[in-house]
Structures are given as structure tokens and as C-alpha cells.
Amino acid sequence: MKYYRSHVLVCVDPECLRKGAHEVLDSLQDELVAQGLIDEVQVLETSRLGGCSNGPEMMVYPEGVHYSGLTVDDIPYLVEEHFLKGRVVQKFIAPTISFADEELSAPKAKEVRVVLRNCGKIDPENIEDYIAEDGYMALAKVLTEMTPEQVIDEIIRSGLRGRGGAGFPAGKKWQLARMNPGDVKYLTCNADEGDPGAFMNRRVLEGDPHSVLEGMIIAAYVIGANHGYVYCRAEYPVAVRTLNIAIQQARAFGFLGENIFGSGFSFDIEVRKGAGAFVCGEETALIASIEGKRGEPRPRPPFPAVKGLWGKPTNNNNVETYANVPQIILKGADWFASMGTAKSKGTKTFAVAGDVKYTGLIEVPLGITIREVIYDVGGGIKDNKGFKAVQIGGPMGGCLPASALDLPIDYESLSSAGAMMGSGGLVVMDDETCMVDIARFFMDFTQDESCGKCTPCRVGTRRILEVLERICAGKGRDGDIETLEMLCQDIMATSLCGLGQGAPNPVVSTLKHFRDEYIAHIYEKRCPAKVCKALITYAILPDVCTGCMVCARNCPVEAIHGERRKVHTIDPDVCIRCGICMQVCNFNAVSVN
């Protein structure tokens, strides 16, 4: 094998190319040839070295020196100094920027990384990096040693359930698609991650795309599909780009295409971009969207396993479900089943957001309690405030109170408590959160995202939102709670798809666990958390106010009156409840009621 004493990795990301990386690369090659070093030093193209903000940049091994801000004119000097004489050129060394990954940190105690194991560790745009981590070994095993039935058996025994939220056993789903007759079958991957603030799937696609592709190829072999689609939202440009690079590389290596591993099985994958409609995460709407139709769900049955994409048997799973598959094949069903609870096996990724100390992506074994996730993994509530509620399962999930903190996170426990697993959104709320306002916020989202095909969802969510807005505006009426309960019940019972059936969940769960807040809003015209603007008034405490006039100067609507060194007053009719006076007062003389 050719031996190089030094390897130079030059960044060829678009931004570096724009700044002249190509010219630097050419000049480096020329200069190495001129100095007679080309047999000793290997120049490689790479990506994502430092962030390109100070490109063109390069990394020199074995020293591990990072140079940046290079121009063509610098190259002869650099080559002579570093590559000929072995002297590191200090003036080109990239300033060390501590690059903090705010989305995904090092695993914390109680975390188990299965789906996220390669994220941040391997170069997602280099298939060899994935192969070095035993990538495509599971596919090789499946195609050369296992029958589809054996794979199904292994996946069923592992207990893997759909990670998109509904939790249908993945092996059973594959079995259905396999059993349904048809010479043409399709495979789809749901990468239409629409929950606000959730980015579990995006991170896997950006950081370890081949694990998803490998899982898909295995599933396609099992059900007998020759064509697959990844349906990814267009708002994820990096994920789409990484995925396309990964697909090209997998084709070049023969993991996609004709006669994979000489087994006679052929399969290829295409990426389809969605326009970001939330409802397209529902499988029948997703299928309609891939077909080029309007992204609207249709009644089931027939399920996609019977009549899916273009009327053919189709298997649809979520990104995270597929990403689990290669590991299960390699390490065995027993390994996977050793994590989790009796009915919910394995791990689950969550995007933790809200009033918790450490937000970001986590992966925990199922069966862990909500308390452990919030306090041990998440570091507890921010600013030492109290815990009020946690919303699990995205905008259609439910809000659980402190009494549910010791609930284990598994499909059944969450459903019976009125929340749901969902795809992995987890929003923590502190004691300064108004639960009526939260319900209004989520209803505003689902109402907006309702596709409008069925009446209960289209009109019903609108009516719920109107009632909630009225309550938050201080105009709640006797009977509003009953109206909400009736609306929720009817919408859940009669909506066509999961969006409508789940949309009332935030309202139902807050009505159940935080009913007193609704009562305070409607009957006492009071917002206990002091959030709803129409229900609060700002006032200045006469014995604390020093008459410094800071609040009066900062008030945007001139609602504060008073002379210097005299107690000020706020005119409630002019005040817009912006809270600026409270923020600027140095003496804590502004109170809110």
C-alpha cells in the first residue's frame, strides 16, 4: 500500500470553494510537485473542517494542525515551511473557536445512544466512515444469510415499535406488507418531522444517513419492494443534501441498485421533498403527496400495507424506526429487548425544550421516568423555578402535571395518562406558565395545520381556538368549559386522521389536570400564572417607589404618570401590559396582579 507520511485535508464545502478553495488546492498540488513532495504528502478533499467562516481551510495530519484563511500566495511558503522543513506556520493557524453543539451534547448519565450513536462521531458524507463502524454489515448478513421470514421474526422478537408515535410493531407491519400479494411494492420513510421544536430525525439524517438507508434496504428486501422514497421536508436542506450524497455513495458501492450483494435483490431510493405541511406526516397524506397529489389523508382501511403508494402494498416507517434496524440485526433481538419495559423495547430520542437547564437532543432507554429525564438528564428546571407541567408527544400530545413525574416513559403509560409518545417532542414548563395559554398556543398550531378535508377537524379546531382565545382575553363565559369538552370529544371521535383525533389532546389534558386555571380565567377573570395580558394589571407599590422616573421614560405608551421624587401611577386604560416598567425598575416597585 502506498505510504504517505502526511495527509492534508482541504475543505471543499461551497463556502470555502467560493473563497477560493479550489485555487488553493491546485496551487498546493503544484507546489508539492515542484518541491518533490507529492509522493510523501497526500492531499484529500473533505468537508466541514471548521465552519468555513475563515476559509479556505485545511487540516494537516499527523500533526493535526488546522490552517485557515489561506490564499494561493501563501501556499509556496506554507509548503516549504511545513511540508519540506517540518515547521508549523503559526500565522496561518486557525483561531480556536470552541464549537459548542447546542443540539447534541456528549451523552449524559442515564442516556443510551443507539440511534444517535454515530451522530457527531462519523463524517456523514463519507460512506467509509460508516462502514468502519460496521456499516452495511447488517445488510450483508440479511442478504447472504437470512430469509425475509427470519428477519421479520428477529424484528418482532426485538419488540421494535414504530417511532413515529403510534407505536405499531415494526415486524408486524413488515409482515403485513410482505403477505399482501402484488408484484410491485413500495417502501417509504417518513422524514416529515413537523412538530415545532423537534429535530430528532433531522439530526439522524444529517449525522448518520446511511443507518436509515441500511434499515430501509433491509425492510425493502423483507417486504419485496424494489423502490423506496424518503419523504423529507424541504425546510431541512442539509438533511436532504446529506441524504442525496449518501444515496449516491451507496449506489457507487452497490448497496443500492441492481443485484445487491449478488443476491439478485434490487432496490433504489429517491428523496422526495415535502412543502412542510404538518399533515403530510400522516402516512396516507404522505403517500398522496409523493404521488403528486394534494397532501390530504384518506380513510383507513385499506391500510397502506394493502393499498398504498400508487395503489400498491406499501410499508411506511419513521426515520428512527429504520435507523434502529441494522443494530438489531447485528446485535440481535435479545440485546434490543433487554432495554425498555415489557411492551416498549429499546431507546427513544427526545428533543427536550422549554424551561429545563439542558435543552437539546437526548436518547434514553424506554421505561425511564419523566422525573429522571427532566432532573437527571435535563438538569432540572431553569433558574431554580418550580416544575409545573411537561408536554410529551408534540402539538397533539398532552400536558402532564407534577403527579405524573414518576410515570415511566413507554407507549402504554403515556397514552393512559392522556399524553402520547409521539415522535419525541418533550416540552418542560415551569410554574410561571399559564396552561390555558399553552392549550391556546398548540390549538393555534393544529388549527392552522388542519388540511381542511374533514369538517370536524377543519371547523372544530377553529371553534376550540375561538373559545380559548376568548378565555385568555378575559371574556370567558359560563359554559365555556363544557363547550370545550363537548367539542374535544366530538372532534376526537369523528376526525379522519391522527391530526384531528389528536388535536384536542392539549385541551383535554389541561382541562383534566389544570381545571382550576380555566375556572380562574372564566369566573374570577384572573390568570394565576400572570401571563394572559387581558387578565393582569400592573401597579406601582407606593411605599417602594422612589419617583426616579425610569419607568415613565421607558413606557412605550406613556401610561405612567408622576413627578420626580413623587410616587408614580399607571393608567390601566392606556397600559398595554408589556411589562417593560417591571423590567427597568431598580427597586422592584412594580407589581403585577
Add this chain to the structure above:
Amino acid sequence: MPTVKSLDDLKKIREEALEKRKAKTTEGRAQVTVAMGTCGIAAGARDTMKAILDTIEQDNLTGILVTQTGCMGMCEKEPIVQVVVGDQEKVIYGKVNPEVARRIVEEHIVKDQIVKENVIPA
């Protein structure tokens, strides 16, 4: 790119990928440092370096890290090569022409036999 047709193909690519990854790490079983000051280059250190690299390549040796350094302050002894094998004491060689360089790799690094004639005593 060769198409992967069997488990063995895949295993081979995995080995190569692991090898490549190793090239990026700064770890090595043995470290060879060639003094590349102006004095060293004038005395023929480039040819010495080339001989070391050629030997490594021809003999298909792995785990050897070849780096450079500046003038070591003994210009009359150039070309100078320093060798560290594992956690053993470093050995500094002087007057290393390509022939000596080849012997250093084949005898010292591979067989753990120091090339006594050219050692500069510490």
C-alpha cells in the same frame, strides 16, 4: 469505486476504512523524526527521508509515524534522524545516508536492533 458483492468485499473495505482513520490519528508504534533544517537539507536529509518512506512502503510496514523537525544543533552530524520505538528511550542517529536510513527502518524499527555505528551518544 469497486462494487461490493460479498461480505468479504465489505470486510476489506471496512479494514481499509479503519486503516485510513488510523492515518489521521497521531498514534504510532514507532516515531521517526528527520531533522530538516537548512543544514540537514544541504547534507541530503531529503534523500534520507525518501529512503525511509520508500522502505516503509516497500516492506508494507504500518504504525510508523514519520515527521520532521528543524536543526538539532549538531550541523556537522547531519543528516540526523531520531527514532522512538514504543516507550523505549529515543535514539539519535547521525550521518544518515539513504543506505543507513534503510537499515534503521529494517533493523531498528522492525527487528529492534539499534544500528550502533551511527548512533550519536547522548
